[in-house]
Each structure stands twice: as structure tokens, then as C-alpha cells.
Amino acid sequence: MEVALRQDRTTLQTDDATLVREVQAGRTDAFAHLVTRYQDRVFNACWRICGHPDDASDLTQEAFLKAFSAIATFQGKSGFYTWLFRIAMNLALSQRKRVKLRYVASLDDDGDRSNAERVPDRRSVDPSDRAATNEVRDRLARALGELDAHHRVVIVLRDIEAFDYERIAHILGVAVGTVKSRVFRARKALRERMEDNIDA
């Protein structure tokens, strides 16, 4: 047991490139560590993009399966995580093209609060303030859902996943200049949507 635990700790500390090489060498179980390592982040990003937990779950699974299928071709020019995100975002964008009616219902339901790992609100413990924070959060989530899919993706990649422009450009297969302008436009559109929602 102790040995196994030690091995697990070792694996946890193993970098992505080593795990990828092990998978490429046929050690399928090494892939499990990559899945465990990144599933939450991919899932959260997919949820924010497609707006539905079931879709996000499907997309996340599909992204990992596609990554596994194609891992023999992965040369490590970008990080595994960036590569994985590229697959996931392509899937999410193509899924968004296919299913457009699904988004609306899920963003303003309780899904955002019930299944989420809440970020502690350090600024206030007053229940009324917390309710106000939740309202803002819901409004923001709704506004995010109303954005054009490409704008939503860059918001997720930049402001949630904190990718820099270069990596976003790599993930989306566009120029850095395009990312720059798209991030700006997405933020502008998001703010306008939020203001519209307040007015409404």
C-alpha cells in the first residue's frame, strides 16, 4: 500500500511530457493521470462554452478520447494541456454549431450554484450581499451564454483559463492579432449584455 501510495505521489508529480511519452509507449494507465489532472478544467471550460453539464461531460470525454486516439501524433511542440484544449475547443465550437437551442435554459438555473465548486466570497459575509453577488454572477453567466460562440470561447480561455494570447491563438488556430481584437470585442459585448440585462 505504501509503495502504491508513493508511486501515486510520484505520478502526481510527473510532468505532462513524461506521462505523454509513457502513453505513447503503450502505458495506457498513464493517460488516466492526465485525465484526472485536467478533467475539471476542461469540463468547466466546456460547460461555460456550451452551457449544459451533460454536453460538457460529453465534450470532455470526447476530447480525452480524441486526444488518446491521436496521442501518437502529438510531438510536444505545445504543452499537452494546450493541445488537449485545442481539441476540446474545436469540439465545443463544432457542437455549438450543431445545437443552438440548448444553451439558454441551463445558465439561469441552479446548475451554476448546485454543482459548482463555489469560490469563497471574501468581501462579504452578509447574506444580502451574498445574494447580490449571486445575482451578479447569474447575470454574468447569462450574458456569457448570450455571446457569440467565438467570443465566449476567448473569454473562457483568457479570463477563466488565463491562457496568454499566444496560446489562445494556438488553440483556436488564429493569429495573435485576431485573439487580441477578439478578446477586446468579447469583453465589450459581455459588458453590454450585462448592462442590457440590468436595464431589462
Place this chain on the structure above:
Amino acid sequence: MPRIDRDKQSEQLSAYFDGELNDKDRAALEARLQNDPSAREELARLRETAHAVSELPRHRAPESLAADVMATIERGDLLDDAAPSKARGWSWRSLNALLMTAAMIAVVITVGLWGMLQGEAKRSVSVVASSAETDGIERKVLKPDPRRTQTMRESQPVEVAVPLVVDMPQHPLPMEYYDETVDEVARVALPSMTVEVLGRIRDGRSGLAAGVHAAANIHLDVTCPNEADLRRCADRVNEFMFAYQGQQRSEYGRSTVTVSTYGTELSGKNDGIVTVESSLRIPSSRLRSLVDALEGGNPRQRGVALTIGTMVQAQGWRQSKQLSEMVFAQAIHDETSPLLDQPNSQELRPQRPGGLKHRTRPTAATDLGGGTDQRDAKTIESKKVLDEWLERFGVNVPKSSEREEETAAPDDSVEQDYRAAARSAPEQLISVTVRFRAPADPPPLGPPGQLVPRDR
């Protein structure tokens, strides 16, 4: 200030906030910030928005996700390509998929052309799947459905209903979503085709069957290394298009198949739209034989055959995998029948690599290593099913003694034979992409379990 300039400045502010400006631009912008209150205000708004987004709750993946992914990988049941170790070159799985496709196409063509060969003016084919669940993979046996028998005039399209059995273990739906007593939920007429959607319950799982009633909007995405083959294939597709739609849509090297299907609970979210995108690869020689065979039928039958051929090829769609297996099972089963041995249909026999003589329909029993008795029982059952089909088609079946003796190979040797054939297969592959796309104007949503028919 012109709006374009304003936007440019705001874009710079956004990039500045993200730390993405070079030294020169950053210095210039910081100088502007000192003297421009509106720029400072805009930067504050940017910061506020970005901060709010970053503070959104983080959703965690379902606990079972990693296990599901790894289980899929370990089962070898990947969505597209093979596992990394098999990523280069042939594998049993890919070969099996090719053979399935070829066999499916052969069955489809056989069904379509057989009517022409028999010269019958009235024809209807209906298929209902029954399942015997064993190891989580449903094995299908096709049965004719007497409730669906219809007589159609020759001037109408040949009606061929192919069930699309959908298994959604990951999306179990409440039982009330289904009405077990109602087979035909709706028949939806689209501008290009008619899709019949059936709601069923099988073993507590959800199911959906869809049948194509008319061939239309066939748009093949064909990439072929051999230009002559490609041209020939495109010519045939164009013929079908012309026969049905009066329009040519295929192009050499680049085209798509568009089929729209409506379903309610397919996704479990009642969005009323089903969209499928899938692809497969078939050997160029099989495409040639397909085209050869198609040249023999009348346009309508060829079109129906091709449509169904493309429908059943949707192997990238997980749910249609069962359909593929089902049709494949029937295809292999049919090879035990005299249907393909009739003189005029000889050319329709799928060309198997290595000239394999395997003629046993794969069943749950054989796959699980069942005994001879079980296989015999399955064979008898299959023959019974086939007889029902043939009777339904009006086929005069020769006695078994008149048939060429079958050379059944043991199941466990078949895979080896396939693998050997795969290793030696010199054929180049043609990739075919089939896209099923929802129309731009979907019908209004209906209550669970029902479809809203489109205006005809």
C-alpha cells in the same frame, strides 16, 4: 474621435490589461492613462468584467468521467481512430469497419436492385430490430414488420425503412418520455426527404428508430487518390441527384451528404434536433464495385440504395454503431442465402480481402464463446428471419440442397484471416464523410415523446 480609433484604443487597453503589449506600446498607453480619465475609467471597467468572469464558480467534472474515459479506452471502443499503438496502419477494428460498410452497402444494393431484377412493381421493405442484450452490446436480428407493410406505386419512391436504433446509456430518460404502445411517433416531411421516427422502449433503455423514405440531398464527401475513380463516383452521384432533385451538387473531390433527422429525446434535452457528423473509410475497390452495381439499377432504386448506404455508414455516430452491427449481421447472414448467388446479383457480392469464405452470422453466443448448440439455435433463428424476409420480398428461395455448399469457418479463425488480409491489403482507401445536418428552421419544440410534424 472616430469610432475605429476609439475601438483601436480600447483594444490596446484590453491587451494592456492582459499584459500583452510590447514595451513601446505599453509605455505609450501608460502615458495616455495618466492624462485621460476616460481611458482610466474604461480600464477599470475592463478589470471589473474580467475579474467577475474569473470569479465565476468552477464546475467540477462528474466523478465517473475519468473512469468512463478509461473504460472506453480499455474496451478499445474509441470514437474514431484506433488506440495509439494501432494508430498507424491497419487494424482488425478498422478492417472490420470496412467490411461492415462493404457488407452493408452490398445488402442495401441487393435490396434495391433485387426489386429491379425481379421486375416487381410494388415493393416495401420494413425493418424492425429486436435485441438480445448480453455483454452490453446489443446484437440485432432484423425482422420484417407486418404492421408496416405498404404497397406503393412504381411512380413513388421505393419505401425502405431502416431503423436507427439508438442506445443512450449515458442519457437515461424518464420512462414517461416514451409511449410504448405507439410505434410511429411522427412522420416528418422535410423539403428533401421524409424521415420516420419511432419511439420505443427496449430493456428499459431509450430507443429511436428512423427510416429514410426518400433519397435526396445526397452529397458525398469523397477524397480519392485515383482521379478516374473519383470522377466515376461523382458522375454516379450526380446522376442520382439529377434523378431526384434535378440538380447537381457533388463536385470532384469535395462534397457532402446532408440528411436531416428530427428526434425528440435523442440528446435527452428535447431540443428537437438531431445532428450527426461522421466519417468512414472504404477501400477504393469497394467503391468501384458499389458504383458498378449501382449502374445496373433504375435511378430511384439506386438513389434509395445510396441513401441508405450512406445512412448506415454513419459509424462515427456512436448511436448508429448498433445499426451498423445490425446491418452487418444481416449482411453476413445474407451471404448464407441464395440471394447473392442469383446470376444477376453475382456482381453485388462484396469482395472480401483474401477471398474469405466465412459465412456465419456473428451472434452474442458466438462472441461470448457460446457452444455449438447455441450457434445452431442462432443460425436456425437467422434462417427463419431470412425466410421471413424472402417471403416478404416474394423471393423464390431454392432448396438448400440446390445451393452451393457453405464453407463455414470457425469464428476464432475469422479474425485472424481478416488480420492477415488486412496486412496484405494493397488497396488505397477512399474516405467518405457523411454529415447529417439540422435544417436552419427547425420545427417548434413538442412535448417529450412527440414530434411536431413539419408542414408538408
